Amino acid sequence: MNPSLSKLLLGWYSEHGRTLPWRETDDPYSIWVIETLLQQTRISQAGDILKRFLLRFPTVESLATAPLEAVLQIWQGLGYYQRAHNLHRAAQLLHAIGGFDAFWKLKGQTPEALMTLPGIGAYTARAILSFSRKGDFLPVDGNVVRILSRLWADPTPKNRRSIYQEKADALPLSWRKREVAYALMDLAQLICTPKRPKCLLCPLSTECRASREGQAESFPPPAPRRNRPIRHYAFYLYSTAEKVWLEKRPANGLWGGLWCVPMTSLESPPQTVPDLQHDLTHFRLLGYVVRSTEPPPYTSAIPWAELALYGLPAPIRRLLMHEAERHRASLSL
DNA sequence: AACGCGGGGAA
DNA sequence: TTCCCAGCGTT
Incomplete structure (x- = not known):
């Protein structure tokens, strides 16, 4: 990780980055809902449900006071339904103490504090804080893992995410981690794709060890195949x-x-x-x-x-x- | 560390 | 078909 890397990345982002509607808001509740719906879920798949969800439950209070049934009705078809249970339960906990503002005062604006809420893990906690501009974090998701593992041709088969998250957390504030996170996600979706990455178009290709060795597609190393009974x-x-x-x-x-x-x-x-x-x-x-x-x-x-x-x-x-x-x-x- | 948990779109 | 997606909780 070096400063020239972030320069290349942010330069590319300013020209080719996506404009996503939820990057416009700084409301922690909306961002929380969005990030939760997008866990292991493509934007194209969650889009309609996301709109309906925020229309029906625009605030922590509206979600907390709604019956779980109503939440699952909106959520149906999206999968991983425990996300909906946890989101609903966490909204109730949050509402009981007075919402996000009270939560910040009581517990602090840290990933660790947010991670005490059900359904909020290392990624979502940092995404909420960083994207709502309460702090500057680089949440490490599958996209970021793919780019970093290629950058370093990292053979580590597993546990990459937590290791990379630690490295990202250790970066200085000058890294503008929120911007870098957006840029990495867009780069991963548009250029550094899982299959047939477009290295010729990638601003980081000269810095990327896997690409230089023509092995970009071999990283990250595939998870051991689980047979499906x-x-x-x-x-x-x-x-x-x-x-x-x-x-x-x-x-x-x-x-x-x-x-x-x-x-x-x-x-x-x-x-x-x-x-x-x-x-x-x-x-x-x-x-x-x-x-x-x-x-x-x-x-x-x-x-x-x-x-x-x-x-x-x-x-x-x-x-x-x-x-x-x-x-x-x-x-x- | 491994597993349970959904569903759909792309290659 | 296989892969993988803005992961998290439990064991």
Whole structure:
């Protein structure tokens, strides 16, 4: 890390950097929500939900006083639903002591203070402080890791993020870390891409060891491949032309707190074609729809017309849309 | 340190 | 198909 590097970077950023709407605000709440939605999620995927979320919950208080159900309704389809639980819970904790201003006074404007709130880790804490101009930090995310590991041709297979974050935290204030962070994120998205990086267009290529050695794409070293097992589930579907019977899933675990048809895991796969396939991070889910002849226990009847008011996992939403279409088709016969 | 946790778009 | 995304919490 040297000063000429940041000069090259900021020069490139002033000409090619993206203008993202949320870089205009300095409201810590908005930035917190944005950063949380974008955890492990592409901007293109979170965009619409982000707009709806901030419209529906514009302040800490509005989020803290809303039912979790309402939060999950907005969040549905985005995945990693524990983020929504934690955001909601943290908003309640924050609201109870009087909001962000009271929090700063009470706990201080430090990453460590923010990290005591559920759902806020090393990255998000620094992003909130830096992007709301309460401090100057360089939050190290996947983008920054990719660039730095290439810059140094760093073979470290894991634990890179925390090491790089420590280095970034040790940089002097003169580094203008907020600007550098924006610049690194844009460079990583536009030039220093995971596959086929455009090193010829990169302002740092002469400083980049991996690029000089023609090995940019080999960094960061790939994580050890995790095999993705197949799991089989039965989905118990009961519905009429008017209603469908759903249960709320337990708060923890897969699809926590969302509404779903009752499901049980099957030890041995049935010798039939699955009705539903859904890939998750750590396993492939194959689903077999079992049509019940009566409402399954512990379920609630949800009118089809009100289904939009409930938070559902994406594949279940698709399944039920298809089911509703079946009812419509049979009625019009 | 490893794992659970979602979903979709790009290559 | 595989990869990976503005990560975090638990074990």
